[in-house]
Amino acid sequence: MIKELELRFTKMHGAGNDYIFIDGRGLSEDWPSVAIAMSNRHTGVGSDGIILALPSSHADVRMVMFNADGSEGKMCGNGIRCLVDFAKGKNFFPDSISPVIVETAGGDRQVTPILENGQIIKAAVQMGEPIFKSAEVPVNVANLEKVVDYPIQIDSYSFEITCVSMGNPHAVLFTNDPVDQYPLDKIGPQVETMDIFPEGVNFEIVNVQDAGNVSARVWERGSGLTMACGTGACAIAAVGWLKGLTGDVVTVKLPGGNLTIKWPGYGNVIMEGPVQEVFEGEWRP
Numbered sequence: 001m002i003k004e005l006e007l008r009f010t011k012m013h014g015a016g017n018d019y020i021f022i023d024g025r026g027l028s029e030d031w032p033s034v035a036i037a038m039s040n041r042h043t044g045v046g047s048d049g050i051i052l053a054l055p056s057s058h059a060d061v062r063m064v065m066f067n068a069d070g071s072e073g074k075m076c077g078n079g080i081r082c083l084v085d086f087a088k089g090k091n092f093f094p095d096s097i098s099p100v101i102v103e104t105a106g107g108d109r110q111v112t113p114i115l116e117n118g119q120i121i122k123a124a125v126q127m128g129e130p131i132f133k134s135a136e137v138p139v140n141v142a143n144l145e146k147v148v149d150y151p152i153q154i155d156s157y158s159f160e161i162t163c164v165s166m167g168n169p170h171a172v173l174f175t176n177d178p179v180d181q182y183p184l185d186k187i188g189p190q191v192e193t194m195d196i197f198p199e200g201v202n203f204e205i206v207n208v209q210d211a212g213n214v215s216a217r218v219w220e221r222g223s224g225l226t227m228a229c230g231t232g233a234c235a236i237a238a239v240g241w242l243k244g245l246t247g248d249v250v251t252v253k254l255p256g257g258n259l260t261i262k263w264p265g266y267g268n269v270i271m272e273g274p275v276q277e278v279f280e281g282e283w284r285p
Contacts, residue, residue, distance in 0.1 A: 005029065005284070005285070006282055006283070006284050007022060007027075007029075007034070007038075007282065007283045007284075008022070008023070008280070008281075008282055009021060009022050009038075009045070009050075009280070009281055009282070009283055010086055010277060010279075010280045010281075011045060011047065011277075011278040011279050011280075011281070012082035012085070012086060012275070012276060012277050012278060013078070013082070013227075013256070013276050013278060014077075014078030014079065014081045014082050014228065014230065014273050014274055014275060014276070015078055015227065015228035015230075015254055015256040015257035015258065015259055015273050015274055016226075016227025016228045016254070016255060016256015016257055017048055017076070017078035017079065017226055017227055017228040017229060017230070017256060018046075018047045018048055018227070018278065019047050019048055019049055019050060019051045019065070019076070019078075019079045019082065020038050020039070020045055020047045020049070020050045020051070021050075021051050021052075021053065021082065021083065021086040022050060022051070022052050022053070023052075023053050023090050024052035024053060024054045024064065025053075025054065025055065031050070031052070031064075031066050032066055032070035032071070032072070033070065034050060034066075035049055035050045035066035035067065035068065035069075035070050036068070036069065036070045037285055038050055038283060039067075039068035040068075044283075045281065045283060047068065048067070048068055048220070048223045048226050049065055049066050049067040049068050049073065049076075049079075049222070049223060050065070050066050051063060051064070051065045051066075051076070051079050051082075051083055052064040052065070053083060053086060053087045053090060053092060055092070056102075056103040058101075058103065058108075059101040059102055059103035059108055060087075060092060060093040060097060060100045060101050060102065061083070061084075061087040061092045061093065061100070061102055061103070062102070062103040062104075063075075063079070063080060063083050063102050063103065063104045064105070065079060067220070067221070067222030067223045068222065068223045068224070069222045069223070071221075071222040072105070073105070073168065073221075073222060074104065074105040074106035074167050074168045075104045075105065075106035075107075075109070075166070075167040075168055075231060076229075076230060076231065077125055077127055077166075077229070077230015077231045077232075077233065077234060077259075077271050077273075078228055078229065078230040078259075078273065079230070080102055080104065080109055080111060080125055080230070081111065081122075081123040081125060081230070081273060081274075081275050082275050082276075082277075083102065084100045084102065084111045084113060084120070084123060084275075085113070085120040085123075085275050085277070087100075088100075088113075088120070098112055098113060099111055099112040099113075099126075100112075100113070104167070106128070106166075106167025106168060107128055107167055109125055109126060109127065109128065110125070110126040111123050111124070111125050111126075112124045112125075113275075114272075120275050121274065121275060122272060122273060122274050122275060123272070123273070123275055124270055124271070124272040125230070125270070125271045125272075126268045126269075126270060127166055127167070127230070127231065127234045127268065127269040127270065127271050128166065128167055128268060128269065129266075129267060129268060129269070130164045130165070130166060130234070130235065130238035130263070130269060131164065131165040131166075132146045132147075132148075132163070132164050132165075132242070133145060133146065134146060134147055134163070136165055137163045137164065137165045137169045137170075138165075138169065138197070138198055138199060139163045139169065139171075139196050139197055139201070140195075140196050140197075140198060141196055146163075147161070147162060147163040148162045148242070148243075149161075149162060149243075150162070150163070152191070152194075154187055154190050154191070155186075155187075155190075157183075157187060159173050159175070160173065161173050161191075161203075162239045162242070162243065163201070164235050164238055164239055166231040166232075166234045166235050166238070166269070167231060168202060168221070168231055169197060169199055169200070169201045169202065169221070170201065170202045170203075170204060170231065170232060170235035171191060171197070171201045171202070171203050171204070172204045172206060172235055172236055172239040173203070173204065173205045173206065174206045174207075174208065174239075174240070174243070174245060175205055175206065175207055176207070177207065178207060178215070179205050179206065179207050179215050179216060179217045180217070182205050182217065184203070184205060184217050184219050184225060185219075185224075185225055187203070187219075188203050188219025188224070188225065189219065189224070191203040191219070192219060192221050199221075200221040200222070201221060202218060202219065202220050202221045202229065202231070202232055202235070203218070203219040204216055204217070204218050204219075204229070204232045204235060204236050205217050206236050206240070208240070208245050208246065211245070211246050211247040211250070212246070212247055212249060212250055212251060213250065213251050213253065214236060214240065214246060214250060214251070214252055214253065215253045216232070216233070216236055216252055216253065216254055217254070217255065218232040218254070220232070226256075227254065227255045227256030227257075228254040228255070228256040228257060228259065228273075229254070230259065230271055230273065233252040233254065233259040233261050233271060233273075234261055234263070234269045234271055236250075236252055236261070237250045237252065237261035237262075237263050237269065238263055238269060241263055241264075241265055242265075248262060248263065248264040248265075249261070249262050257273070257274060258273075259271055259272070259273040260272045260273070
């Protein structure tokens with residue numbers, strides 16, 4: 001239940017993945033309900049969710065996010081880039097700090113802003129190491145330490161998925177067909193809620209143009225179809241490298257824009273992408 005309140009917010013997006021950003025210092029609200037109401041694209045502000053900027057005991061800022069359905073997310077690669085710009089403007093840390101350390105539910109992340117005329121236009125994020133171990137994704141498939149090219153049957157569609165965690169769970173499907181022709185709005189919610197995924201899953205479909213370029217669409221756990229997904233792009237690059245389909249640097253082309261992902265098969269995945277403020281406002285439910 002949302003009590004009577006007034007919330008100052010800033011709407012931002014990274015490659016079309018849009019979130020509502022709120023300075024959460026001193027606020028105590030029913031954030032899942034706020035996320036559902038504000039994210040509604042017909043009766044609210046409209047977004048893929050809300051992200052709170054909060055103080056951290058050890059990092060420069062803490063990121064807490066709620067998806068459009070009110071569920072709490074662990075990490076968002078597009079959202080974290082925008083969060084650094086938002087938190088910088090709210091004086092969470094000095095302008096001179098770079099890289100910025102962000103505490104998330106999926107672990108701490110290092111974000112390096114890229115400036116033009118003193119403004120953050122892009123950022124590079126250390127997204128952590130991809131985790132393929134089934135128990136840590138998590139995905140429950142008997143006797144498989146890694147889930148690679150695992151066969152799935154949904155309705156009349158047969159396909160194979162490879163699973164990886166980027167701080168949140170992903171199932172990646174590579175297809176020879178154009179991604180815009182795939183019925184992701186039909187298949188995505190069914191994959192998300194399969195019994196083998198105890199925490200749900202993000203579902204990516206990918207078409208490879210060459211080792212350095214892929215096209216993709218994403219069904220995000222808790223949000224549905226989105227214009228872009230940072231952790232999803234990293235999952236795509238990691239699985240592509242594992243399967244020998246992509247190289248150390250790959251441009252992931254999503255409906256909302258492009259993300260550049262670097263991963264040589266070990267260590268942190270590095271994601272670089274845009275930061276864009278849309279507008280500021282005050283919400284009074």
